[in-house]
Amino acid sequence: MINLIIDGKNVTAKKDTAVLEAARAAGINIPTLCAHESVSRSGACRLCVVEIKKGNRTRIVTSCLYNVEEGLIVDTKSERVAKCPPPGDGIVAGALPRIRSPTKTGQRAWC
Ligand code: FES
Numbered sequence: 866m867i868n869l870i871i872d873g874k875n876v877t878a879k880k881d882t883a884v885l886e887a888a889r890a891a892g893i894n895i896p897t898l899c900a901h902e903s904v905s906r907s908g909a910c911r912l913c914v915v916e917i918k919k920g921n922r923t924r925i926v927t928s929c930l931y932n933v934e935e936g937l938i939v940d941t942k943s944e945r946v947a948k949c950p951p952p953g954d955g956i957v958a959g960a961l962p963r964i965r966s967p968t969k970t971g972q973r974a975w976c
Pocket residue numbers: 896897898899900907908909910911912913914927928929930
């Protein structure tokens with residue numbers, strides 16, 4: 866079993882478990898869009914980004930693709946996470962091209 870900390874909470878998860886599933890099992894909600902059981906994960910929407918800390922280094926990763934590691938510290942609501950582009954700015958456009966529709970101004974928007 867792997868021990869990590871998510872939002873200050875001690876969490877234990879099986880090896881090869883995504884941070885997203887470890888968080889959910891611990892009752893910590895991370896929003897998702899493209900992580901669905903019926904499709905393979907691609908990390909396309911980036912809605913599930915979290916900040917991780919390993920040693921002195923921090924990174925932003927997609928929690929649906931990044932697996933738990935011993936001693937990992939995860940922050941789902943850090944300033945860096947809050948500054949990540951929200952869905953609808955073009956990143957999600959690549960994830961779900963079929964739901965885009967043109968607006969009156971000719972720009973694309975989300976339904
Ligand atoms: S839910 Fe879309 S990248 Fe993780």
